[in-house]
Amino acid sequence: MDNASANSLRKRKNSNVSEDISPTPSKAIKLENSDDVEERADNNHAEATVTPSVKSDRSTAEVEEFDMQSHISELYRFIISERSLGRAPMKIQRRINMDSACRNFYASSIRDWIDQEHGSFLEQYRQRPDSRINFKGTRKYLTDIGKLSRMSRGLSLSFELALYLCEHSYLAPENGKIPRPNRGDCGPCDSLLHKLCLRMRDEYPNFEPEIHLSRINDQRKHFEADDDGLIQHLLRTGDLLVSWVEGPSAAQAIYDSTKELILNDYNHIVEKLQSAVAKNHSSSARNSNVPGHLVPSVEKSLPQVKRLLSMAGGKGLAFDLLLFAGRHSYVERKKDPLGRRVTETFDQAADNLLVQISNAIREEDPTFRPVDAMEMLIEEIETTGYIGYFPQSYKLFSSWMPEVGKSHARKDYDDLHAKIKSAHAAVERRLGIFVKDGSRPTVDLLGRKMVEFLDDINKLSMKLGGLFPAIEIALFLGECSYTKMEGLGPLYGWDSKSSFRCKRDFDPRGDDCLKELLQRVIDANLSLDMDYYGRLKKSVGYLRPYGITTYFPLSFELLRRLS
Numbered sequence: 001m002d003n004a005s006a007n008s009l010r011k012r013k014n015s016n017v018s019e020d021i022s023p024t025p026s027k028a029i030k031l032e033n034s035d036d037v038e039e040r041a042d043n044n045h046a047e048a049t050v051t052p053s054v055k056s057d058r059s060t061a062e063v064e065e066f067d068m069q070s071h072i073s074e075l076y077r078f079i080i081s082e083r084s085l086g087r088a089p090m091k092i093q094r095r096i097n098m099d100s101a102c103r104n105f106y107a108s109s110i111r112d113w114i115d116q117e118h119g120s121f122l123e124q125y126r127q128r129p130d131s132r133i134n135f136k137g138t139r140k141y142l143t144d145i146g147k148l149s150r151m152s153r154g155l156s157l158s159f160e161l162a163l164y165l166c167e168h169s170y171l172a173p174e175n176g177k178i179p180r181p182n183r184g185d186c187g188p189c190d191s192l193l194h195k196l197c198l199r200m201r202d203e204y205p206n207f208e209p210e211i212h213l214s215r216i217n218d219q220r221k222h223f224e225a226d227d228d229g230l231i232q233h234l235l236r237t238g239d240l241l242v243s244w245v246e247g248p249s250a251a252q253a254i255y256d257s258t259k260e261l262i263l264n265d266y267n268h269i270v271e272k273l274q275s276a277v278a279k280n281h282s283s284s285a286r287n288s289n290v291p292g293h294l295v296p297s298v299e300k301s302l303p304q305v306k307r308l309l310s311m312a313g314g315k316g317l318a319f320d321l322l323l324f325a326g327r328h329s330y331v332e333r334k335k336d337p338l339g340r341r342v343t344e345t346f347d348q349a350a351d352n353l354l355v356q357i358s359n360a361i362r363e364e365d366p367t368f369r370p371v372d373a374m375e376m377l378i379e380e381i382e383t384t385g386y387i388g389y390f391p392q393s394y395k396l397f398s399s400w401m402p403e404v405g406k407s408h409a410r411k412d413y414d415d416l417h418a419k420i421k422s423a424h425a426a427v428e429r430r431l432g433i434f435v436k437d438g439s440r441p442t443v444d445l446l447g448r449k450m451v452e453f454l455d456d457i458n459k460l461s462m463k464l465g466g467l468f469p470a471i472e473i474a475l476f477l478g479e480c481s482y483t484k485m486e487g488l489g490p491l492y493g494w495d496s497k498s499s500f501r502c503k504r505d506f507d508p509r510g511d512d513c514l515k516e517l518l519q520r521v522i523d524a525n526l527s528l529d530m531d532y533y534g535r536l537k538k539s540v541g542y543l544r545p546y547g548i549t550t551y552f553p554l555s556f557e558l559l560r561r562l563s
Contacts, residue, residue: 073101080106085147097151107157110144111164117141118168125171141165142192149196155203159196163212165189166219166234177224186233193237194310201244213241228303236310243311251314255321258304265297266328273331295346298325302349305357315361322354323373326390327380347388354393362400370397374404378464394464405465413469416456417476423449424480431485431492440493447506450481454513461517468528471521474514475535478552481506482543490546507550514555521562533563 076096079088085096085106096102117140145165149158166189170178200207216238223233243250305322308314329346362368374397381389398405427446434441457477461470481504482490492502521528536556543551 076102077105080109083144086143097154100152103148103151103154103157106144106148106151107154107161110141110148110161113141113144114161114165114168121168122171139188142188146192149199155196155199159193159200162189162193162196163215166193167215170219170222170233172222178222180224180226180232190234190236193234194240197237197240209241209244213238213245216241228300230303230307235307239307239310240312243314248313251308251311251317254304254308254311254314255317258301258321259324262298262301262325262328266294269294269297270331294329294331298329299346299349301325302346302353305353309353309357309360315357315364319354319357319361319370319373322350322357323376326350344388347390351390351392354390355396358393358396369401371401371404373397374401375408378405378408382463398465409460409463409466409469412460412463412466413473416453416460416473419456420450420453420473420477420480423453428483428485431483431488434493435485435487440488441502444492444502444505446483447481447504450477450506451509453477454509457513457517461520467517467520467526471514471517471528471532472530474510474517475532478506478510478514478536479539481510482548482551484542490543490548504548504550507552511550511552511554514552515558518555518558518562522558528559528562531563533559 076092076099079085079092079096080102085093088096142162142165145158145161148154148161166186169186169189172178197209197212201209216234220231220233220238223231225231239250301321302325305318305325308318308321326347329350358368358370374394377390377394377397381394394405424446427449430445431441454477457470457474460466460473483492484490487493494502533556536552536559540551540556
């Protein structure tokens with residue numbers, strides 16, 4: 001046996017001996033380790049046995065999840081294809097709006113619907129060629145395009161579809177243009193495309209208005225202009241794109257040309273009126289129907305104002321131009337047998353448009369405060385005495401700037417209040433002399449003086465926001481129509497049972513004045529904020545013991561009803 005084999009044998013023997021003499025704990029460890037090995041082997045065997053089943057379960061779950069997603073997607077497509085997105089629960093609408101597959105499916109569906117509608121349109125025209133046949137899908141799919149624009153990344157798709165819809169909404173004639181009366185209203189489509197253009201400009205830095213303006217002009221060239229010389233097809237969108245391409249000069253040109261036309265017509269009418277008056281042709285002046293000639297002129301400005309409202313940087317110009325047109329819709333005349341009745345159509349349309357413009361400006365600039373415009377309206381309404389002049393606009397401005405309207409009427413109120421107070425004090429100084437002399441006045445000195453202010457109260461009531469201040473000062477005037485001075489009292493020192501007493505000159509006229517003011521409150525369905533009834537009741541209660549029953553009896557009853 002060689003040395004290597006001997007050494008190996010010795011090692012094995014020593015190992016056996018060492019193992020025999022090892023302490024018990026060491027054997028326990030060996031047993032535990034052995035159990036661990038067996039347990040791991042059992043576990044591995046068990047795992048090997050179970051794995052196929054687990055894999056099968058996982059596979060089934062994945063398949064079921066896939067099927068569920070497939071069913072959900074199919075449900076989404078069904079909702080879209082049935083054009084029922086707006087009737088779906090909000091949670092489902094939100095999920096559809098965020099799903100790119102739904103967005104693309106919606107876009108392709110809308111295009112297919114337009115194509116189908118256009119195909120029917122062409123077929124109908126082939127069977128019966130008639131320029132009065134209109135594409136019925138223009139309005140039908142606007143709602144869908146609008147919904148698509150609100151989906152995640154759906155704006156550009158909806159913008160293209162809106163243009164596509166407009167391009168397929170008409171048949172270009174071989175000769176001539178499409179007559180305006182034969183054309184369906186494209187306003188809703190124009191309005192939507194205008195809004196989408198604004199969003200595209202804001203959300204896509206590479207948006208090129210020149211390209212889209214060219215596309216729109218390619219459509220507009222097929223249409224006939226209306227009586228105002230305007231092509232209504234996509235007019236608002238076209239004006240917006242022009243204002244971006246040409247800059248502020250585009251809106252300014254419309255403003256300047258329209259203003260010049262209004263002014264030329266106005267000057268022509270005024271010269272005609274002055275000429276008739278100078279020649280003493282009263283009948284010619286009366287029959288010249290100045291408002292009747294002016295109104296058609298200013299009415300032509302309304303479409304131009306609307307164009308400015310649609311253009312970039314045009315809202316302020318639209319605001320100024322409309323007020324300019326309003327100022328030139330009438331001529332101040334001492335006698336106008338026609339009055340402002342003939343201007344009612346323009347007045348209402350202009351008023352509604354001014355409210356729309358003002359709200360649009362306010363939305364962009366919350367600090368917008370047209371103080372000058374409001375003060376100008378106040379002066380014009382009071383000068384003409386015509387309450388139909390921009391009433392809703394004035395009401396809107398008053399809600400933004402209540403202090404302007406109030407300060408206007410308040411100044412007149414304060415001035416009149418001071419005059420009445422001063423006059424009352426002057427008369428009471430004179431009454432004081434009567435007391436010193438031990439005599440009594442034989443006429444109603446205070447009442448006569450207070451009557452002088454009734455016309456001023458009526459004028460105050462006709463001012464914008466002046467009705468309630470006029471009521472308040474009428475009550476003050478009544479309180480100044482009698483004295484509580486010691487030695488005299490309301491009867492100027494005469495006994496209530498005396499055969500002679502001062503006749504109260506103020507009472508009937510004062511009562512008529514206040515009654516008419518209160519009747520205006522009732523007719524306008526307004527309410528009184530202050531306790532005027534309690535105030536008048538206090539004066540009536542003071543005067544009754546003196547036998548004075550003529551103090552505001554009719555007005556007192558109206559105030560009782562209003563309180």
